[in-house]
Amino acid sequence: MNQALRIAISGASGRMGSALIARSRGDRRLRVQRAVIDARSELVGHPLQQPATPDSLRYSNGWEGASDLDVVIDFSTPAGLSAALDYCLADGVPLVVGTTGYDAALRDRLDAASERIAVLQAANFSLGVAVLQRLLRDAARALPEWDLEIVEAHHGRKEDAPSGTAIALGEAAAKARGTTLEEQAVYAREGHPGPRRQGEIGFAVVRGGDIVGEHTALLAGKGERLELIHRATDRGIFARGALEAAVWLAAQPPGRYGIADMLEGRLRSAD
Numbered sequence: 398m399n400q401a402l403r404i405a406i407s408g409a410s411g412r413m414g415s416a417l418i419a420r421s422r423g424d425r426r427l428r429v430q431r432a433v434i435d436a437r438s439e440l441v442g443h444p445l446q447q448p449a450t451p452d453s454l455r456y457s458n459g460w461e462g463a464s465d466l467d468v469v470i471d472f473s474t475p476a477g478l479s480a481a482l483d484y485c486l487a488d489g490v491p492l493v494v495g496t497t498g499y500d501a502a503l504r505d506r507l508d509a510a511s512e513r514i515a516v517l518q519a520a521n522f523s524l525g526v527a528v529l530q531r532l533l534r535d536a537a538r539a540l541p542e543w544d545l546e547i548v549e550a551h552h553g554r555k556e557d558a559p560s561g562t563a564i565a566l567g568e569a570a571a572k573a574r575g576t577t578l579e580e581q582a583v584y585a586r587e588g589h590p591g592p593r594r595q596g597e598i599g600f601a602v603v604r605g606g607d608i609v610g611e612h613t614a615l616l617a618g619k620g621e622r623l624e625l626i627h628r629a630t631d632r633g634i635f636a637r638g639a640l641e642a643a644v645w646l647a648a649q650p651p652g653r654y655g656i657a658d659m660l661e662g663r664l665r666s667a668d
C-alpha cells in the first residue's frame with residue numbers, strides 16, 4: 398500500500414481548518430502532520446484534541462522546522478497564505494489555496510511560484526459551485542443583453558467582501574461575454590448612482606448569523622429573469638473538495654491549477 402500523504406494545514410484552528418482536520422480523520426490516504434496557526438494565538442503549543450496524549454498533534458506557530466511534508470493546504474488569511482507560500486517555495490511542496498480576499502501582488506506571487514511548484518487555487522471547493530460556474534458561463538454567453546447581478550451571503554465573521562466565489566463567478570461571466578470584470582464590476586451603489594450601465598456586473602453582499610455560503614447569479618431580461626443559486630449548508634463540502642485537491646495535486650508537476658483541472662473527468666461525464 399502507498400504511504401499516507403503528509404499534510405500541513407495552515408489556518409488549522411479556524412472554521413475551515415477545524416473542518417479539514419475533522420474530515421481528514423479516517424482518510425487513510427493522508428495524515429495531518431502540522432497544524433499552523435497565527436503565531437500570536439494563545440492556542441500555539443496546545444494539542445488539537447482532548448484528551449491529549451504525549452504524541453498528540455499540537456498547534457504550531459508558523460513554519461520553522463517544518464520538513465517532510467507532501468502537500469500544504471491553506472485556509473487562513475492573506476498573511477497566513479503568504480507565509481505558507483514562502484515555505485512551499487523553499488521546500489518545493491505543492492500548495493492548495495482556499496484563502497480568499499488577497500491582493501494582486503500575492504496573486505502574482507502565486508502565479509510566479511507555479512513555475513516551480515504545483516499550486517491549486519479555488520475560491521470555492523464545492524462541486525456545486527464548479528457546476529454553477531459552468532452554467533453561468535453558458536447563460537451569460539446565451540443572454541448577452543441581460544443584466545447580471547451577483548448576490549452572496551455569508552456568516553457575520555467573514556472578513557472579505559465580496560466573497561472570492563462571487564468574484565470568480567463575475568470573472569467567468571465577463572470572460573464569456575468577451576470582456577473583463579475590471580471593466581464591468583460595480584461593487585457599491587448608494588445615493589444616486591443613476592441608471593444601470595449596459596453590461597455592468599453588480600455585486601451585493603449579505604452578512605449575518607451562521608450562513609455557510611450562498612451565491613446567486615441573477616440574470617434579468619425584459620419580462621423574465623433567470624436565477625442560478627448555490628447554497629452551502631455544511632463546511633464539510635469545502636473540506637472534502639480541498640482534501641481531494643491535495644491528494645490530486647501531490648501527483649502533479651509544477652503549474653497553476655484550478656478545481657476544474659481536478660474535476661475535468663467528472664464534469665465532462667456530467668455533460
Ligand SMILES: NC(=O)C1=CN([C@@H]2O[C@H](COP(=O)(O)OP(=O)(O)OC[C@H]3O[C@@H](n4cnc5c(N)ncnc54)[C@H](OP(=O)(O)O)[C@@H]3O)[C@@H](O)[C@H]2O)C=CC1
Pocket residue numbers: 407408409410411412413414433434435436437438439472473474476477478480494495496497498519520521522523557561635
Ligand atoms: N475556497 C473555499 O472553498 C473556501 C474558502 N474559505 C476561505 O478560507 C479562509 C479562512 O476561512 P475561515 O476558516 O472561515 O476563517 P477563520 O477566521 O475561522 O480561520 C482563519 C484561521 O487562520 C489563522 N491565521 C490567522 N493568521 C494566520 C497566519 N499569519 N498564519 C497562519 N494562520 C493564520 C487563524 O488563527 P487565529 O484564529 O489564531 O487568528 C485561524 O486559524 C477565508 O479566506 C475564507 O474566505 C472559506 C471557506 C471555503
Ligand SMILES: O=C(O)C1=N[C@H](C(=O)O)C[C@H](O)C1
Pocket residue numbers: 497520521551552555559560561562563609610611
Ligand atoms: O469565508 C467563507 O466562509 C467562505 N468563503 C469562500 C468565498 O469567499 O467565496 C467560499 C465559501 O463561500 C465560504
